[in-house]
Amino acid sequence: MNDSMSTSRRRFIHSSSAAVASGTLATQLAFPSVTFGKDLAKKYKIGLIGCGGRGTGAANQALNADSNTEMWALADMFPEQIEKTANILGKQHKDRVNVAPGRRFTGLNAYQQILDSGVDIVLLATPPGFRPQHFAACIDAGKHVFAEKPVATDVPGVQSVLATNEKAKQKGLAVVSGLCWRYETGMRSMIKTIQEGAIGNLVTCESTRYLKGVAKMAERQPEWTDLEYQIRNWYYFTWLSGDFIVEQFVHELDKMSWLIGSYPESVLCSGGRISRTEEKFGHVFDHFNASFQYENGLRYHAGTRHQPGCDGTFVDRAYGTEGVANLMQFTITGKNPQRLAKRRTDMHQLEHDSMYSLLRQGEVPNNGEYMAHSTLMGIMARESAYTGKELTWNQILNSKHRIVPEKLDWNMTLPVPPVAKPGVTPFI
Numbered sequence: 001m002n003d004s005m006s007t008s009r010r011r012f013i014h015s016s017s018a019a020v021a022s023g024t025l026a027t028q029l030a031f032p033s034v035t036f037g038k039d040l041a042k043k044y045k046i047g048l049i050g051c052g053g054r055g056t057g058a059a060n061q062a063l064n065a066d067s068n069t070e071m072w073a074l075a076d077m078f079p080e081q082i083e084k085t086a087n088i089l090g091k092q093h094k095d096r097v098n099v100a101p102g103r104r105f106t107g108l109n110a111y112q113q114i115l116d117s118g119v120d121i122v123l124l125a126t127p128p129g130f131r132p133q134h135f136a137a138c139i140d141a142g143k144h145v146f147a148e149k150p151v152a153t154d155v156p157g158v159q160s161v162l163a164t165n166e167k168a169k170q171k172g173l174a175v176v177s178g179l180c181w182r183y184e185t186g187m188r189s190m191i192k193t194i195q196e197g198a199i200g201n202l203v204t205c206e207s208t209r210y211l212k213g214v215a216k217m218a219e220r221q222p223e224w225t226d227l228e229y230q231i232r233n234w235y236y237f238t239w240l241s242g243d244f245i246v247e248q249f250v251h252e253l254d255k256m257s258w259l260i261g262s263y264p265e266s267v268l269c270s271g272g273r274i275s276r277t278e279e280k281f282g283h284v285f286d287h288f289n290a291s292f293q294y295e296n297g298l299r300y301h302a303g304t305r306h307q308p309g310c311d312g313t314f315v316d317r318a319y320g321t322e323g324v325a326n327l328m329q330f331t332i333t334g335k336n337p338q339r340l341a342k343r344r345t346d347m348h349q350l351e352h353d354s355m356y357s358l359l360r361q362g363e364v365p366n367n368g369e370y371m372a373h374s375t376l377m378g379i380m381a382r383e384s385a386y387t388g389k390e391l392t393w394n395q396i397l398n399s400k401h402r403i404v405p406e407k408l409d410w411n412m413t414l415p416v417p418p419v420a421k422p423g424v425t426p427f428i
Ligand SMILES: NC(=O)c1ccc[n+]([C@@H]2O[C@H](COP(=O)([O-])OP(=O)(O)OC[C@H]3O[C@@H](n4cnc5c(N)ncnc54)[C@H](O)[C@@H]3O)[C@@H](O)[C@H]2O)c1
Pocket: 049, 050, 051, 052, 053, 054, 055, 075, 076, 077, 078, 081, 107, 108, 110, 111, 125, 126, 127, 128, 130, 148, 149, 150, 178, 179, 180, 231, 247, 248
């Protein structure tokens, strides 16, 4: 390992440790995470925008995290989603679900209406294409936010999230991210131990996440407009999901960014679609393979695919001069062999526990920067794969390419973009 690598690594470690020490993560360990039984002055009224699987889970976890919370309002594009969520939460938290019919909002403007309903904290769990707009509206309205990952699908969206996050800091509003691995106990020990030198100096990192795909798909009904069809099948449209290297793989990109302590200088990513060829799959890809390069020469190889019938795998490994860390197994082999955890903790619960614990102590958690930058890293790789070009961080940061329509209308014509063709699709 040369000197410049060591110097950069020290800087990486410093910045990562600073992030850990600066609030959420450090304090989460130091204080009881659940506040049941304490004398708490303020009842937090919670609102949820996006009553799907994850939103309902997040609402449940928010209610579990703190006894002085109440589910107060629900918003979703579709009324049946709201009813489903209200029923599930009502069974889990009988006395603390108080969502009167007048506080159930539907349609494209539901996210604005919920903000006038008296909520203190808003959970954002719609498809990510809407996140920048919803996040901005929440912070403008003075609400604390829990935002599911990813937080945008295009660069203007990421820039908007970064600007909104600055406003949140000025206003003293919490911003907690659904990048849940940052709250997972074993993963936190792994990252800390590697950063303290357990595998020597980092040489290269690897993430491979191969899955069969996603099950969610709704057949188009004759009465559905283009917009309704795409929102009901949001996963397959890049403006809504970001494509799966952003939507799902952002977890892996974020884990490794946390470990490395910085974001890449450039990426060259390949990708395409072989299994997802039918029209019903919209225009997203089904495989990506990225090689990220860092300023100190470190390389991070990251591949993900969604192809049924193929073997699956899910690994994050860091290779150092003195050993190898298998992050998902919590193991280190080489000079300092150890196993740091036997099983995963409930990271989706821990992120909410931490949020309420900090708020109750008068602290304001803020995960805004990493949630935006890890999203950007996914977008950078996707755009490299779509165009076939090697892209730098600065190039992507300055992209003005907006893929989320500026104004949405229920009846608008919304053609499906062609599947990107590497070498032909231009970088904008
Ligand atoms: N952190 C994690 O581990 C994790 C796991 C799963 C999903 N997620 C993220 O959570 C988000 C939601 O995923 P999901 O699996 O719950 O999807 P889902 O399809 O189950 O739910 C999305 C909900 O949002 C609603 N919706 C769509 N557009 C809306 C709008 N403009 N306004 C209001 N409601 C709208 C839909 O009707 C639906 O009920 C995604 O960003 C996803 O990436 C995170």
